[in-house]
Amino acid sequence: MNQNFDIIIVGGGAAGFFTAINIVEKNPKLKVAILERGAEVLNKVRISGGGRCNVMHACFEPNELVKFYPRGEKELRGPFHQFCSGDTIEWFEKHGVELKIEADGRMFPVSNSSQTIIDCFLKATQKLGIAVLTGQSVQSIFKKDTVWKVETQSENYIAEKLVLATGGNPKVWEMLQNFGHAVVSPVPSLFTFNIKDSRIKELPGVAAQVTVKVKDTKLTSTGPLLITHWGMSGPAILKLSAWGARILHDKNYQFTIFVNWLNDVDKEDTEKTLKELKQEHAKKSVSKKSPFELTNRLWESLVLASGIEVETKWADLSKIQLQNLANQLTNGTFQVNGKSTFKEEFVTAGGIDLKEINFKTMESKLHENLYFAGEIVNIDAITGGFNFQNAWTSGFIVANSI
Template sequence: MNSNFDIIIVGGGAAGFFSAINIVEKNPKLKVAILERGNEVLQKVRISGGGRCNVTHACFEPNELVKFYPRGEKELRGPFYQFCSGDTIEWFEKHGVELKIEADGRMFPVSNSSQTIIDCFLLATQKLGIAVLTAQSVQSIFKQEKHWKIETQTENYITEKLILATGSNPKIWEMLQNYGHAVVSPVPSLFTFNIKDSRIIELPGVATYATVKVKDTKLTSSGPLLITHWGMSGPAILKLSAWGARILHDKNYQFTIFVNWLNDFEKEEVEKKLKDLKQEHAKKAVSKKSPFELTNRLWESLVLASGIESETKWADLSKIQLTNLVNQLINGNFQVNGKSTFKEEFVTAGGIDLKEINFKTMESKLHENLYFAGEIVNIDAITGGFNFQNAWTSGFIVANAV
């Protein structure tokens, strides 16, 4: 027995729901279904942003917004001119969800709960008569003359247009490869660095603003850095992991980083400041109080690492110790040995090759009436609401196109 629909969307996540709702709002006559392989829809929305759902980012200029996407920067410019973060805010407001901007630019529902977003989507699909079918794991996809046939473990479906919004799902990627689509193999994107180092072992919880570079690459990133029980985390590290997803994967997550704990201080400035301190605080112990915007604990640890004992006074610093201290402060090298995945917000770099997609419609260039939305394509972003913005934008464009 076949179930017939005008449009079927595979994947009951952010991009899938957004596509479906926008399609039926534009054309209420269409018969639309969402197929979800799990028993629950919108699972990633539920856990994102620590359960608050980081809906988007307060960056309203498409040319600026694209810079947060290690993969997809060039391709998303046009789509963002059609539907950007400002449109997202307006869309949710129209659907009864007010968003707020936090100090770092991330945007959340005023309710501070991802359930608000889930309820908004479920209410809209009910109101519009969109069929939401769970426990429907797609086993195969067949292209027929005028339509697509989809087989799940329990049902067969026939549809004129097929939208795939399955995120990082290897099984679906494999099916698409059988249809001639190239898939860029997935590698992890947002992760933290495992570092065992005496300088930071006693300092979990210490946060500072730093610049981090990966040795022998062009990778560099500035931002808040957090020392953890297993190494280093925080936006500076996560950004680096996103931009370096492929390179660091190829290095098997064994590499060296250089940390400038003073962020943008240059060597000469730091040397001058330390020499001044040598004059002004001659009788004080070097390790006692941080003269920079570093916590005293981190300062003390870097002083000891420079071969300066805890009671040594500024006046007694040798030239070598001074040079060592400058190096520890602005060019400390740390050995990274493996990675840890960042919370449950697992993002992968990889997916359908961007060259095979028409970004005006999100339609496959190889097969008519086959569309993509969300992370199934080789687009990913750093943390901060940008991955969701890609889901909303691609879903909106698909809805317009179909």
């Protein structure tokens, strides 16, 4: 038996739900179904932002917002002029969810619980009569005359329009390749760096505002760095992992980074400062107290790494030791050996080639009535709510054009 709908949306995640709700709100006559392969919907929403759901980022200017997308910067400019962060806030408010801005610009529901977002979506789909069908793993997709036929392991569905919001699902990408779509092969995008190094071994939990560069590349990033049990994490590292997703994959995650623990202060200025400290604090021991905005533990570790004994006084520093210390502070060299997934928020760079999508409608340029929303396309962002904004914007545009 075939089940007939006007529109079928494959993928019960953020993009799929947002698309469905917006379609039926604009046109209540349409019969819409969401097919989800798992037993539960909205799983990524549930775990995002440590269970609080980082809905979006407080960046309201489309031309600024696009800069957070290593892949998709150029393509998203138009879509963000149609539906941007301010529209997202308004949309959720209209649906009974108030959002708040945190100091780092990330936005969460005031309730501090991702369940609020899930409940909002489930309530809307029920109210609008959208069929949410779980345990429906798509086995094949056909185009027959003017309709799409979707087969799952247990049912056949027929619809005039098909929206794919399946995120990084390789099986769906494969089906699309059979339809002539080019898929940019996926590589991990948000990950932390595995580093074994005596300088940071005893310092998990210590953070600093840094500039990090990857040797022999143009990759550079500034921001907070967090030392962890397995190496380095924090926004500065995650940004590098997103912008360098392809390059670092090609290096097989074996590469060298330079860390400037003083962020933007260069080696010469640091040497000058150290010489002044040598005069001012002649009788004090170097390793005891950090004269920079670094924790004492990190400072002490870098002092020892410069070949300076724990009890050495400032007055007794040799020229070489002073240079070594300036070098450790502004140009520390670390070997990265592998990566770790960042929390459960597994993001991939890769997906439908952006050249094959009309970004005014999010429709396939190769097949009429085939639309894409969310991370199924080759768009991804750094951490901070930007991947969700892409889901909301692309879902809104699909709904609008349908």
